[in-house]
Amino acid sequence: MEVGMGRPLADDLGFLLSRASGQVVRVTNAALADHGLRVRQYSVLALACETEDGISQREVAAVLGLDPSQVVLLVDELAAAGLVERQAPEGDRRTRLVVATARGRGVREAARQDADAAVEGPLGLIGEAERERLRDVLTRIWTAGG
Amino acid sequence: MEVGMGRPLADDLGFLLSRASGQVVRVTNAALADHGLRVRQYSVLALACETEDGISQREVAAVLGLDPSQVVLLVDELAAAGLVERQAPEGDRRTRLVVATARGRGVREAARQDADAAVEGPLGLIGEAERERLRDVLTRIWTAGG
DNA sequence: TATTGTTATACTCTATAACTATA
DNA sequence: TATAGTTATAGAGTATAACAATA
Numbered sequence: 001m002e003v004g005m006g007r008p009l010a011d012d013l014g015f016l017l018s019r020a021s022g023q024v025v026r027v028t029n030a031a032l033a034d035h036g037l038r039v040r041q042y043s044v045l046a047l048a049c050e051t052e053d054g055i056s057q058r059e060v061a062a063v064l065g066l067d068p069s070q071v072v073l074l075v076d077e078l079a080a081a082g083l084v085e086r087q088a089p090e091g092d093r094r095t096r097l098v099v100a101t102a103r104g105r106g107v108r109e110a111a112r113q114d115a116d117a118a119v120e121g122p123l124g125l126i127g128e129a130e131r132e133r134l135r136d137v138l139t140r141i142w143t144a145g146g
Numbered sequence: 147m148e149v150g151m152g153r154p155l156a157d158d159l160g161f162l163l164s165r166a167s168g169q170v171v172r173v174t175n176a177a178l179a180d181h182g183l184r185v186r187q188y189s190v191l192a193l194a195c196e197t198e199d200g201i202s203q204r205e206v207a208a209v210l211g212l213d214p215s216q217v218v219l220l221v222d223e224l225a226a227a228g229l230v231e232r233q234a235p236e237g238d239r240r241t242r243l244v245v246a247t248a249r250g251r252g253v254r255e256a257a258r259q260d261a262d263a264a265v266e267g268p269l270g271l272i273g274e275a276e277r278e279r280l281r282d283v284l285t286r287i288w289t290a291g292g
Numbered sequence: 293t294a295t296t297g298t299t300a301t302a303c304t305c306t307a308t309a310a311c312t313a314t315a
Numbered sequence: 316t317a318t319a320g321t322t323a324t325a326g327a328g329t330a331t332a333a334c335a336a337t338a
Contacts, residue, residue, distance in 0.1 A: 026306090
């Protein structure tokens with residue numbers, strides 16, 4: 001009975017996922033450098049820009065899949081650059097809302113354009129229908145959790 | 147003229163890719179810890195196991211998307227654990243072939259089983275046909291390059 | 293007691309440059 | 316001159332634990 005090699009690494013979804021992710025993050029970081037951002041900071045800024053009144057650091061951590069202690073440092077940097085502000089909400093004084101400044105919103109849009117353009121390197125050959133399926137699958141993977 | 151928010155971060159393929167990747171890498175690392183491995187070491191070992199005569203460090207770097215200098219350290223660790231050996235090929239004395247030991251091949255198979263089981267947490271809801279499509283898309287993203 | 297944010301620390305991963313030995 | 320491997324270093328990302336303020 002022949003003993004095969006088993007499924008090769010090139011068919012391992014975990015491997016393919018992390019390799020493609022590394023690729024995309026790499027080109028995105030290069031594009032964001034012109035705006036003084038990296039993907040993690042950019043993601044926090046993007047979330048802050050999606051609401052008028054701000055988003056709590058805890059929510060940011062949950063959406064991005066980061067530890068809350070990491071979010072503190074990311075918000076510190078964005079705040080130092082004048083792209084977001086920490087504000088206190090009405091009811092709960094434990095919470096700090098991350099609110100995008102006008103300048104932050106401008107930077108987010110400019111950065112988005114450059115990031116989108118850069119990512120067309122790796123994603124250029126993928127059609128829109130396929131991208132939509134990819135979004136769906138990746139969202140379900142995230143939702144399923146660990 | 148209404149100024150919208152633009153496409154939200156949750157629809158950004160780069161973001162979704164890195165978040166799902168982080169998720170899968172996290173659970174895989176946890177599973178590999180029982181075997182004294184992490185994903186990067188495991189990937190190098192897996193490649194070495196796919197050939198009888200070994201694979202050059204340069205090839206490993208190219209396939210995994212790592213810098214050759216990182217591969218040196220990964221191979222150092224695997225060799226110290228007795229899972230691979232560096233061997234000199236016939237013709238070119240610059241090249242070092244990474245060859246899996248018998249023990250390395252055993253560990254690779256045991257680790258594969260635990261890693262595959264662990265990754266069913268995030269991937270459990272994805273059917274086989276969809277996984278195949280996902281493999282195809284992720285491979286094309288990699289091939290397209292930066 | 294539980295939750296939000298914060299500080300601190302250690303470890304892993306990534307990026308770069310410079311060097312050697314062979315070709 | 317070019318290629319494979321190696322060494323070294325700095326910076327970014329990840330994982331934990333402990334703590335203060337508030338609920």
